[in-house]
Amino acid sequence: MKxxxxxxxxxxxxxxxxxxxxxxxxxxxxDVAIAAEPAAAAEAAKAPxxxxxxxxxxxxxxxxxxxxxxxxxxxxxQLHLWFAAFVLAxxxxxxxxxxxxxxxxDERYDSLAYEFIKVSxxxxxxxxxxxxxxxxxxxxxxxxxxxxxxxIFRKSMIYYALLFFAESGVLYLYYYGWHWLQGGFRxxxxxxxxxxxxxxxxxxxxxxxxxxxxxxxxAGVDAAGVFxxxxxxxxxxxxxxxxxxxxxxxxxxxxxxxxxxxxxxRFLNAGTAEQKxxxxxxxxxxxxxxxxxxxxxxFAGYYLTAEIYAYSQQMGITSMGGIFAWLFxxxxxLIGTLFLSANYYLWCGxxxxxxxxxxxxxxxxxxxxIVGAFLVWFTPHTxxxxxEELKALxxxxxxxxxxxxxxxxxxxxxxxxxxFTTLSFLMYRxxxxxxxxxxxxxxxxxxxxxxxxxILNILFLGVYHGYFTNTVYKVASSIPQVLTTLxxxxxxxxxxxxxxxGAKEVAPLRWGRVxxxxxxxxxxxxxxxxxxxxxMGYIRSGLRQHWHVTDIFxxxxxxxxxxxxxxxxxxVSVGALIFMALVIFVFWVSQVSxxxxxxxxxxxxxxx
Amino acid sequence: xxxxxKVVVFSLLVIAFFAGFSNFGVPQIEPAPPxxxxxxxxxxxxxxxxxxxxxxxxxxxxxxxxxxxPVGGRAPLLDRAAAxxxxxxxxxxxxxxxxxxEDYLYESMVAPSAYVVSGFGKAGTNDTESPMPDASSGSIRxxxxxxxxxxxxxxxxxxxEVTVKIPTEVGTEQKAEAKPAQRPPAKNxxxxxxxxxxxxxxxxxxxxxxxxxxxxxxxxxxxxxxxLRRAILDPNADxxxxxxxGLMPAxxxxxxxxxxLEMLVAYLVALK
Numbered sequence: 001m002k003x004x005x006x007x008x009x010x011x012x013x014x015x016x017x018x019x020x021x022x023x024x025x026x027x028x029x030x031d032v033a034i035a036a037e038p039a040a041a042a043e044a045a046k047a048p049x050x051x052x053x054x055x056x057x058x059x060x061x062x063x064x065x066x067x068x069x070x071x072x073x074x075x076x077x078q079l080h081l082w083f084a085a086f087v088l089a090x091x092x093x094x095x096x097x098x099x100x101x102x103x104x105x106d107e108r109y110d111s112l113a114y115e116f117i118k119v120s121x122x123x124x125x126x127x128x129x130x131x132x133x134x135x136x137x138x139x140x141x142x143x144x145x146x147x148x149x150x151x152i153f154r155k156s157m158i159y160y161a162l163l164f165f166a167e168s169g170v171l172y173l174y175y176y177g178w179h180w181l182q183g184g185f186r187x188x189x190x191x192x193x194x195x196x197x198x199x200x201x202x203x204x205x206x207x208x209x210x211x212x213x214x215x216x217x218x219a220g221v222d223a224a225g226v227f228x229x230x231x232x233x234x235x236x237x238x239x240x241x242x243x244x245x246x247x248x249x250x251x252x253x254x255x256x257x258x259x260x261x262x263x264x265x266r267f268l269n270a271g272t273a274e275q276k277x278x279x280x281x282x283x284x285x286x287x288x289x290x291x292x293x294x295x296x297x298x299f300a301g302y303y304l305t306a307e308i309y310a311y312s313q314q315m316g317i318t319s320m321g322g323i324f325a326w327l328f329x330x331x332x333x334l335i336g337t338l339f340l341s342a343n344y345y346l347w348c349g350x351x352x353x354x355x356x357x358x359x360x361x362x363x364x365x366x367x368x369x370i371v372g373a374f375l376v377w378f379t380p381h382t383x384x385x386x387x388e389e390l391k392a393l394x395x396x397x398x399x400x401x402x403x404x405x406x407x408x409x410x411x412x413x414x415x416x417x418x419x420f421t422t423l424s425f426l427m428y429r430x431x432x433x434x435x436x437x438x439x440x441x442x443x444x445x446x447x448x449x450x451x452x453x454x455i456l457n458i459l460f461l462g463v464y465h466g467y468f469t470n471t472v473y474k475v476a477s478s479i480p481q482v483l484t485t486l487x488x489x490x491x492x493x494x495x496x497x498x499x500x501x502g503a504k505e506v507a508p509l510r511w512g513r514v515x516x517x518x519x520x521x522x523x524x525x526x527x528x529x530x531x532x533x534x535x536m537g538y539i540r541s542g543l544r545q546h547w548h549v550t551d552i553f554x555x556x557x558x559x560x561x562x563x564x565x566x567x568x569x570x571x572v573s574v575g576a577l578i579f580m581a582l583v584i585f586v587f588w589v590s591q592v593s594x595x596x597x598x599x600x601x602x603x604x605x606x607x608x
Numbered sequence: 609x610x611x612x613x614k615v616v617v618f619s620l621l622v623i624a625f626f627a628g629f630s631n632f633g634v635p636q637i638e639p640a641p642p643x644x645x646x647x648x649x650x651x652x653x654x655x656x657x658x659x660x661x662x663x664x665x666x667x668x669x670x671x672x673x674x675x676x677x678p679v680g681g682r683a684p685l686l687d688r689a690a691a692x693x694x695x696x697x698x699x700x701x702x703x704x705x706x707x708x709x710e711d712y713l714y715e716s717m718v719a720p721s722a723y724v725v726s727g728f729g730k731a732g733t734n735d736t737e738s739p740m741p742d743a744s745s746g747s748i749r750x751x752x753x754x755x756x757x758x759x760x761x762x763x764x765x766x767x768x769e770v771t772v773k774i775p776t777e778v779g780t781e782q783k784a785e786a787k788p789a790q791r792p793p794a795k796n797x798x799x800x801x802x803x804x805x806x807x808x809x810x811x812x813x814x815x816x817x818x819x820x821x822x823x824x825x826x827x828x829x830x831x832x833x834x835x836l837r838r839a840i841l842d843p844n845a846d847x848x849x850x851x852x853x854g855l856m857p858a859x860x861x862x863x864x865x866x867x868x869l870e871m872l873v874a875y876l877v878a879l880k
Contacts, residue, residue, distance in 0.1 A: 054866030546642035569630030
């Protein structure tokens, strides 16, 4: 692909940005009610015309017998979010895969990208339906909250609704025009549509993110909740960008895992070797997408948590050291599941290559380190004990395991897990190749040095700051540790890519030669991701505790209490079951269109 | 078993494992219910009871122990806070207005950045800004009396003389909270207008009224809901020609229930 050709994509995109800025200018303008009399206009401009946050009582929350309003809103919101994450994520990597296809002129990439978008297209209408359901539930069960939010975000809500038209139009054109817009300039047009689709979809998500983050870290309002009229201030609240970044990365990982599950299912049901090879490749690509986004995800999560602490230390402590602290043990189990299943899939996939035997011996060591890191992450700091147990243990902390419960130990664990997953991936890439460059020894030595030095640095930073400094500096190692890990990922990928340029293949890669159990690793990845998103959605929302809008709009409903982790887990599980059932339906529907039944004798014979 | 069933059973087992672990693998801590305003019987309290109230607030509603504890190390321990106060008042870094220990402790809760203990400031502020919120506002919202009770507790904890006098009134926060609770909400706009004696100043609909405020008998024909809502909540924002500023009380936002406000606005909009 020529570099200059990119202008064909960027120019329309810049035009789109210009249009967005025109709309945005209106969105950013101060929102003050127009005074009826010109003489009062200046006064009105000074005095905001918005009501304070209402002070409600339990009677202000409509009840419907047999329906718990909070659970209804919770499930509708979570289901909407799962589908929205999926349909927003898939076009991101479809765009990348399509571009790779154009660059390499390998049609298999184009077909793969089309198959990915085909899976997501049916989910699109379900996303909209669930969004409507959420809106209705909010209006029915929390009318005052919705009215208050709509008063502040009325402008952005209108743009949100209008952007849906744009999203739908571009998506349908992108999908249905796939085979029409092929070759030369038409293909560029199609790729541009993909870019526009992503720009509109991401903007939609950012607008919705502003509403939920406003509820967590309100801005543009005074202590009584009176809106200043500055919509941009309300949108650009303290947690908006951290959530934006976190959701974009998490969506890609989640979308990759769901499409991976689709490929896994098709692989298991494939009737021919060709089909098996195709869906094996699709599953591998989806897993690659999921892992690529999974690796930076903990960093995005860390940034979000740091910003929560910076916004409100109380909120931060409530999440990590307060009532939600045990939730992170559950999260550790889920993240451990994600890393182990993603790695297991890679290790199984090495069976596709005849050259992989050279690396098989290392797999057990990788597994030991990743499981070890998972166990450290899984270790709680304080233990809930009976008085007798407390006496026997000599306090709430275990002598040896207690130190593993603090954040620096977790930081070492998660960075180690990521570094070793990178190593797994490098091994997989090398499995079927033999490098031909003259500097192989030097390159391997440099890589070994990079990994060794990086791991030592991660360990040293964590141990020194975690156990030999004041509490306030305990997490100071986090950023240099993250930078070390990122350096390892980037530098090792660059060295490896150059080292394996023009490498000889041991034997043709045998797509489809992978055990069925590897497909279950892909299902595990998808289910764990779904469940994890639900759990983290609970904590994000639950951090507000008994406030609709933190500190300014109190939740006075009978459901204002924070539920236990078990209760939350049950709601998340029910939601995950509904989601998986709907996803299976979506997968099934996406195949139905290709089926043709010959209804012999049903149709009238055509006249000769 | 078909692949479909295998996949369904596998997914169900995975979800059941996560749910099971969350229910039985971690302790089920029942989070405290939302705090309720307790009516303080200040007149009948001894100083010991007042100190005990301060301890209760310190560990409960005030959420002080969230940070001021020996485990997390996020904020200085306060077991010697009152004893250290005299020294801090003379510290050149002190930026507050307190003249004695009692006022220093009070100030440290409502203006925590007046003096930041070394090593406990916000990152990058060189200990000039405290990460602690104002305990009299936000989600903590301790009343005047409650703040004084915490001061008394901190003095007692430090082993110095408790100089706090038990206040006779609860303070602004609890009074403001208490007002709406004392009055049952009006059933309709007419009842509300009668309760607040709006017709003393305004002519409203068919009801006769005084000439002190503008005639509202057909106000809905010229003004919309937003204007009217603002006029009730912030009457000095727009003052109709020929009427004096500041006559209408500006605290209806505190006195009206949200539902009543909307009911009244809807009623006025319909007057055409």
